[in-house]
Amino acid sequence: MFPQRRGVRPVPKPLTHLKCLECGTLNSRPFKEGDYVFKEVEEKCPKCGANRMKIVGIYVEDKVTKKGKPS
Amino acid sequence: MLNFLQVAGQQDLISVISSLIWILFMMIFILYPTFSQRIQLSYILRDLERRLQKLKVMRDEVRRKTVETLKKYSGDGVNVDEELDKLLLSFMIDPESMDPYGIVYKLEHIVNTWEDTFEEHVKSICAKADETWSKTLTNLVEVARGMDYLYRVVRHYYLLGKKTSNIYIVLQIQMLMPQLMEIAEAYRQACYAFTQGQPIGDGVGVLAAAKLVEGLEKKTYQVAKDTIVHELEMDGRKIFVLRAAGPGGAVGKPADGVLKILESEGDRVKAIIMIDAGLKLEGEESGKVVEGIGAAIGGTGVDKYKIEEASKKKNIPLYAFVIYQSIGEAITPMKKSIAKAAEETAEKVKKLISSKVEEGFSVIVAGIGNTVGIGIS
Numbered sequence: 001m002f003p004q005r006r007g008v009r010p011v012p013k014p015l016t017h018l019k020c021l022e023c024g025t026l027n028s029r030p031f032k033e034g035d036y037v038f039k040e041v042e043e044k045c046p047k048c049g050a051n052r053m054k055i056v057g058i059y060v061e062d063k064v065t066k067k068g069k070p071s
Numbered sequence: 072m073l074n075f076l077q078v079a080g081q082q083d084l085i086s087v088i089s090s091l092i093w094i095l096f097m098m099i100f101i102l103y104p105t106f107s108q109r110i111q112l113s114y115i116l117r118d119l120e121r122r123l124q125k126l127k128v129m130r131d132e133v134r135r136k137t138v139e140t141l142k143k144y145s146g147d148g149v150n151v152d153e154e155l156d157k158l159l160l161s162f163m164i165d166p167e168s169m170d171p172y173g174i175v176y177k178l179e180h181i182v183n184t185w186e187d188t189f190e191e192h193v194k195s196i197c198a199k200a201d202e203t204w205s206k207t208l209t210n211l212v213e214v215a216r217g218m219d220y221l222y223r224v225v226r227h228y229y230l231l232g233k234k235t236s237n238i239y240i241v242l243q244i245q246m247l248m249p250q251l252m253e254i255a256e257a258y259r260q261a262c263y264a265f266t267q268g269q270p271i272g273d274g275v276g277v278l279a280a281a282k283l284v285e286g287l288e289k290k291t292y293q294v295a296k297d298t299i300v301h302e303l304e305m306d307g308r309k310i311f312v313l314r315a316a317g318p319g320g321a322v323g324k325p326a327d328g329v330l331k332i333l334e335s336e337g338d339r340v341k342a343i344i345m346i347d348a349g350l351k352l353e354g355e356e357s358g359k360v361v362e363g364i365g366a367a368i369g370g371t372g373v374d375k376y377k378i379e380e381a382s383k384k385k386n387i388p389l390y391a392f393v394i395y396q397s398i399g400e401a402i403t404p405m406k407k408s409i410a411k412a413a414e415e416t417a418e419k420v421k422k423l424i425s426s427k428v429e430e431g432f433s434v435i436v437a438g439i440g441n442t443v444g445i446g447i448s
Contacts (some may be wrong), residue, residue, distance in 0.1 A: 037270060038446040040448045059404070
C-alpha cells in the first residue's frame with residue numbers, strides 16, 4: 001500500500017519446507033518464529049492428513065537473473 | 072557612459088563576444104588550479120553526507136530491532152538501552168606481535184575471554200532466554216555492534232576530511248562506500264534473520280555435515296564448547312562428523328573437537344574433510360561447490376592453525392569443500408541455491424571418503440559455520 005523508502009531494500013522472507021513423516025510429501029509455508037531445520041512439528045500433511053512433519057529446509061528463493069548478459 | 076563597443080576597441084559585436092569568451096577561458100585556466108580541489112571536495116562531501124545519512128538510518132533500524140528483541144527476553148529492572156551501549160562499544164585488544172612466538176595461543180586466550188564475557192553480558196540482560204536463544208541473541212548483538220562500528224568509522228573519515236579539507240581522506244572513503252553500503256545492507260538483513268532465528272548462508276557447512284548423517288544410526292556427544300560429534304559407521308569406515316551445536320547461533324570450537332578425536336583415535340584417522348562457505352568472486356554462481364586442499368575455516372585463524380598443525384604432525388591429508396557465496400549472502404537468510412548445495416556437498420563427501428579412506432580406518436568431517444536455525448539431524 002505504501003511505497004518503500006527510497007534505497008532501502010525489502011528484507012527477504014524465507015519459506016519453511018516440510019516433509020511428511022508418513023507419506024514423504026513435500027510442502028512449504030512462510031517461516032514462523034521457532035522453526036529450525038530438522039525440527040519435527042505437529043502440522044497436518046496436505047496429502048495424507050498425518051500430523052507429523054519434519055522441517056527439511058528454510059531458505060529464500062533466488063532472484064532470477066537476466067539471461068544473455070555476462071553473469 | 073561607457074560605450075559597449077569600446078571594450079573591444081571600437082570593433083563589431085562578434086569581436087566583442089570572442090574577446091569576452093577569450094577572457095573567460097583565461098580566467099578558467101587561472102582559477103581552476105586554485106579552486107578545482109575545493110569544488111571537488113564539496114561535491115564529494117555532499118555525496119558522503121547523503122550516504123552517511125542512509126547509513127545512520129540503517130544503524131538506527133538495526134539498533135531499534137535489537138533493543139526490541141532484547142527487551143522481549145530481558146528481566147525486570149534491566150536498562151536494555153544502556154546495557155546495549157556498553158556492548159556496542161566493547162572491544163578486544165590484539166596481542167602484541169613484535170615477538171610472534173606463541174601469538175596464536177595468546178590470541179586464542181584473548182578471543183575466548185572476550186567471547187565468554189560478551190555472551191555472559193547478553194545472558195545477564197536476557198535472563199528469560201533459554202540457552203539456544205541466548206546464543207542467537209549474542210549473534211544479534213554482534214551484528215548490531217558491526218553495524219554501529221561501520222557507521223562510526225565512516226562518520227570519522229567524513230568529519231576528519233571536512234575538518235581538514237583533505238580531499239585525499241574523503242576520496243578514499245568515497246571510493247569504498249559502494250562496498251561498505253553493501254556490507255551495511257547485509258548487516259541490516261542479518262539483524263532480521265537473527266531476531267527470528269533463520270538459517271544464514273554461512274551455515275551451509277553445518278547443513279552439509281547434518282545432511283551427511285541425516286537418518287543414519289549414530290552416536291552424538293559434545294566434544295568441545297558448543298561443538299558436537301556424530302560418530303557412525305559407513306561402508307566399513309568410522310566417520311566422525313563434527314559441527315557446532317544448533318539451532319542457536321554458534322560456531323563452536325572445531326579445532327578443539329578435531330584435536331580430541333585425533334587424540335582418541337590415534338593413527339586410525341586417514342583424512343580430515345572440512346566443509347565451509349567461501350567467498351565467491353563477482354560473476355561467479357552462488358551455491359557452486361568446489362573442492363580443494365587445506366583447512367577450510369575462517370575466523371581469527373586460531374582454529375585453522377591448530378588443525379593444520381595437528382594434521383601435519385600426524386601426516387593426515389586435509390581436504391576442503393567450499394560453497395561459494397558473497398559476503399552479503401553469508402550473513403543474510405540462506406538462499407535456495409546455497410541450501411541445495413548442502414545436499415550436493417554431502418554426496419561429494421561420501422564419494423571422497425570411499426575413494427581416499429580404506430575400509431577399517433577413520434575420517435573426520437568438519438562442517439564449519441554458524442548454526443543459527445539449523446538443528447541436529
